Amino acid sequence: MFSTVRERVGEVLLPGDEFSFEAEEKISLTAPVKSEKVVCGPGLRRCGDRLVVFKSGVLRHKEPNVFWIDSQQRRYVPAKGESIIGIVTAKSGDVFKVDFGGSEQASLSYLTFEGATKRNRPNVQVGDLVFAQFLIANKDMEPELVCIDSSGRANGMGVFGAGGLLFRVSLGLVRRLLAPHSDIRSDLEQLFPCELVVGMNGRIWVKSATVQQTLIIANLLQSAETMTAQQRQQLFRKVQQGAF
Amino acid sequence: ASDVSVLWLPLPRSLLTCRTAEPLEYHRSFLKENCRPDGRELTEFRTTTLNIGSISTADGSALVKLGNTTIICGIKAELANPTVEAPGKGYIVPNVDLPPLCSSRFRPGPPGEEAQAASQFIADVIESSEVIKTEDLSIDRGKLCWVLYCDLMCLDYDGNILDACVIALLAALKNTRLPEVTINKETSAPEVNLEKRWELQIHKHLVSASFCIFDDSILISDPTAEEETLSTAHLTVVTDEDDRLCSVHKPGGTSLSGERLQECISRATTRQREIQKLIAKVAHSVKKAQ
Amino acid sequence: MTPSACDKSAFSTMEVCGSLTVSLREFGCEQSLLSRPDGSASFVQGDTSVMAGVYGPAEVKVSKEIYDRATLEVLVQPKVGLPSVRERSQEQCVRETCEASLLLTLHPRSSLTLILQVLHDDGSLLSCCLNAACMALMDAGLPMSCLFCGVTCAISTDGQIITDPTAAQEKESRALMTFAIDSAKHSVLMSSTKGSFSVHEVSGLMTGKKECAPFQTNKTVNAKPKRPDVTNRLH
Numbered sequence: 001m002f003s004t005v006r007e008r009v010g011e012v013l014l015p016g017d018e019f020s021f022e023a024e025e026k027i028s029l030t031a032p033v034k035s036e037k038v039v040c041g042p043g044l045r046r047c048g049d050r051l052v053v054f055k056s057g058v059l060r061h062k063e064p065n066v067f068w069i070d071s072q073q074r075r076y077v078p079a080k081g082e083s084i085i086g087i088v089t090a091k092s093g094d095v096f097k098v099d100f101g102g103s104e105q106a107s108l109s110y111l112t113f114e115g116a117t118k119r120n121r122p123n124v125q126v127g128d129l130v131f132a133q134f135l136i137a138n139k140d141m142e143p144e145l146v147c148i149d150s151s152g153r154a155n156g157m158g159v160f161g162a163g164g165l166l167f168r169v170s171l172g173l174v175r176r177l178l179a180p181h182s183d184i185r186s187d188l189e190q191l192f193p194c195e196l197v198v199g200m201n202g203r204i205w206v207k208s209a210t211v212q213q214t215l216i217i218a219n220l221l222q223s224a225e226t227m228t229a230q231q232r233q234q235l236f237r238k239v240q241q242g243a244f
Numbered sequence: 245a246s247d248v249s250v251l252w253l254p255l256p257r258s259l260l261t262c263r264t265a266e267p268l269e270y271h272r273s274f275l276k277e278n279c280r281p282d283g284r285e286l287t288e289f290r291t292t293t294l295n296i297g298s299i300s301t302a303d304g305s306a307l308v309k310l311g312n313t314t315i316i317c318g319i320k321a322e323l324a325n326p327t328v329e330a331p332g333k334g335y336i337v338p339n340v341d342l343p344p345l346c347s348s349r350f351r352p353g354p355p356g357e358e359a360q361a362a363s364q365f366i367a368d369v370i371e372s373s374e375v376i377k378t379e380d381l382s383i384d385r386g387k388l389c390w391v392l393y394c395d396l397m398c399l400d401y402d403g404n405i406l407d408a409c410v411i412a413l414l415a416a417l418k419n420t421r422l423p424e425v426t427i428n429k430e431t432s433a434p435e436v437n438l439e440k441r442w443e444l445q446i447h448k449h450l451v452s453a454s455f456c457i458f459d460d461s462i463l464i465s466d467p468t469a470e471e472e473t474l475s476t477a478h479l480t481v482v483t484d485e486d487d488r489l490c491s492v493h494k495p496g497g498t499s500l501s502g503e504r505l506q507e508c509i510s511r512a513t514t515r516q517r518e519i520q521k522l523i524a525k526v527a528h529s530v531k532k533a534q
Numbered sequence: 535m536t537p538s539a540c541d542k543s544a545f546s547t548m549e550v551c552g553s554l555t556v557s558l559r560e561f562g563c564e565q566s567l568l569s570r571p572d573g574s575a576s577f578v579q580g581d582t583s584v585m586a587g588v589y590g591p592a593e594v595k596v597s598k599e600i601y602d603r604a605t606l607e608v609l610v611q612p613k614v615g616l617p618s619v620r621e622r623s624q625e626q627c628v629r630e631t632c633e634a635s636l637l638l639t640l641h642p643r644s645s646l647t648l649i650l651q652v653l654h655d656d657g658s659l660l661s662c663c664l665n666a667a668c669m670a671l672m673d674a675g676l677p678m679s680c681l682f683c684g685v686t687c688a689i690s691t692d693g694q695i696i697t698d699p700t701a702a703q704e705k706e707s708r709a710l711m712t713f714a715i716d717s718a719k720h721s722v723l724m725s726s727t728k729g730s731f732s733v734h735e736v737s738g739l740m741t742g743k744k745e746c747a748p749f750q751t752n753k754t755v756n757a758k759p760k761r762p763d764v765t766n767r768l769h
Contacts, residue, residue: 016680073675103644496630499721
């Protein structure tokens with residue numbers, strides 16, 4: 001089972017494809033016995049004794065036993081622990097309602113900001129952008145955001161300052177940007193100095209020295225999605241020559 | 245003591261599950277024993293009662309009860325100009341109405357999706373089966389023809405309205421008497437002679453049979469409203485007396501193998517015989533009474 | 535959508551089918567061609583063309599909320615005029631087929647909206663709608679238990695079976711059937727028929743369908759990980 005799944009890593013799989021657990025495997029006497037458990041990530045699920053694909057995309061693997069489907073998606077579905085950029089849409093009593101582009105609005109308590117107490121309320125207005133992470137995110141409950149980590153620190157989260165530009169890209173691009181050693185990010189770093197906030201919900205906020213530079217970065221990122229590495233580097237070089 | 249055993253025989257485990265709280269579990273416990281909550285077998289249809297000619301003001305009418313499901317059909321004939329594409333033909337306009345009266349799930353206002361889909365289904369069945377040759381409805385080629393408005397109204401919605409609608413429609417068409425129309429040669433105006441009426445010729449006795457699939461595998465016929473909402477797929481098969489299929493309508497739902505479909509088709513053909521017999525019997529008794 | 539993206543996705547997946555036993559018209563599909571919807575696709579079968587867009591999982595109206603699964607709405611927009619009773623029945627067929635293949639319980643109390651815009655109808659419209667719907671749902675990345683495809687067959691007056699008929703062939707035919715077939719078990723998800731036919735004819739189609747595996751082609755275009763065209767062939 002483990003090896004049959006592993007063989008297909010990197011292939012495009014479609015909903016309805018399945019792996020059966022029954023396949024007999026040779027037990028090696030010399031190699032240490034590894035646990036045969038497969039951990040299903042997004043796009044895979046267990047159905048009886050089979051592993052069923054329910055999203056189309058490329059099968060990915062992470063040592064030792066995590067598998068998932070890397071799929072293209074535009075609509076964000078919240079997941080616990082993910083950081084997103086949200087827009088405060090309403091204040092109701094002790095909580096703010098935050099739109100993050102999902103199927104319903106998330107709640108954000110005013111006490112979940114760094115240093116906030118009952119007396120010392122954070123200064124958050126309707127229309128403000130917040131960078132927050134999900135404390136509760138499951139299909140049956142209202143999603144809940146917090147702007148502090150488990151030790152009570154802001155850790156980069158909170159309300160955004162003035163200026164900057166917010167735009168939307170696909171979730172696939174966001175994941176590529178956030179991946180360790182992302183090549184798009186390193187290409188971008190060579191271009192202009194800028195502040196970049198990437199939310200897992202497909203929203204990106206950019207701020208740099210001038211409005212023109214901010215716009216260029218936004219346009220570059222939006223077009224980078226459908227380009228090969230070569231094309232992108234070519235474009236970045238062109239921009240660099242034009243800018244200086 | 246004997247009473248107790250009688251009570252327990254058809255209700256083995258079902259008393260343990262609550263119908264309102266766990267309707268699906270409740271039905272499953274019955275289906276496991278090859279019976280249904282209302283005492284029917286899996287492929288059994290509910291008692292069908294038919295009344296022909298119930299509306300005296302209509303040109304043809306019928307009332308059908310399929311268990312609790314009640315459909316009344318009234319046919320109104322009007323004179324109209326034939327369409328340009330088919331100058332030698334009349335036409336039939338069916339309409340299924342699901343008023344708020346028949347079930348709490350329908351709201352007042354314009355017809356919902358279910359009513360519109362049912363109307364379209366009936367129209368398709370009429371067209372593909374040629375239950376009535378539309379040529380028969382022509383009076384004067386290219387100038388005058390009959391148009392039959394078939395209004396099917398649901399009075400009580402308890403599932404399987406399509407079957408009831410088809411029976412009501414067929415019975416009402418059989419009951420329809422159209423007045424004779426002559427065209428005045430001088431004024432070329434139509435003259436309707438209400439005294440002299442003629443019977444519509446029914447070419448095909450089409451009967452539909454509906455089925456539901458429970459839990460992706462169990463096939464049941466003639467579902468009630470509750471069974472319809474709990475099931476995963478619906479299937480309606482329309483056949484005529486020559487065992488030709490006029491429609492195999494399955495608007496989605498879980499998949500069905502070819503063998504199960506064959507099963508449904510053969511059940512539908514036996515159902516066709518039953519209903520044709522019933523209609524003939526009722527029509528005969530109505531004639532006798534007149 | 536940026537111009538560069540448009541260039542790349544322009545009908546790069548057109549498939550030509552040159553089989554003698556089954557004649558399907560040329561068909562093609564393009565995904566993510568609209569920028570606003572969460573998933574979009576256009577499907578072309580010969581001259582019949584349908585564009586599909588999916589929004590969701592999004593916020594749901596309280597009156598349409600279902601506590602344990604997502605609400606799926608399907609809208610079929612005809613080429614000219616307003617949607618009529620015919621479109622309603624097509625909507626019902628497409629909706630219930632999609633409901634069977636989507637895992638709606640994974641997004642309870644949310645809404646999915648699928649809009650099908652008919653661009654041109656030259657026969658086999660319902661099957662083209664089904665194909666476009668499947669492609670758009672896939673593009674939106676919604677959880678599905680299987681894919682499905684639609685196929686229309688006409689039985690001509692001399693008893694011959696024509697797959698994927700044109701509007702002219704449809705008009706001359708004695709009976710017309712549209713099936714939706716799922717990719718996992720190759721069984722019938724939806725069937726809609728017109729005209730009368732015998733039991734043998736339909737059972738021949740059913741068993742014939744089983745023998746042929748669905749014909750799937752996956753195309754990887756640039757960064758897009760998936761571009762599959764799915765169709766079933768009938769013998």
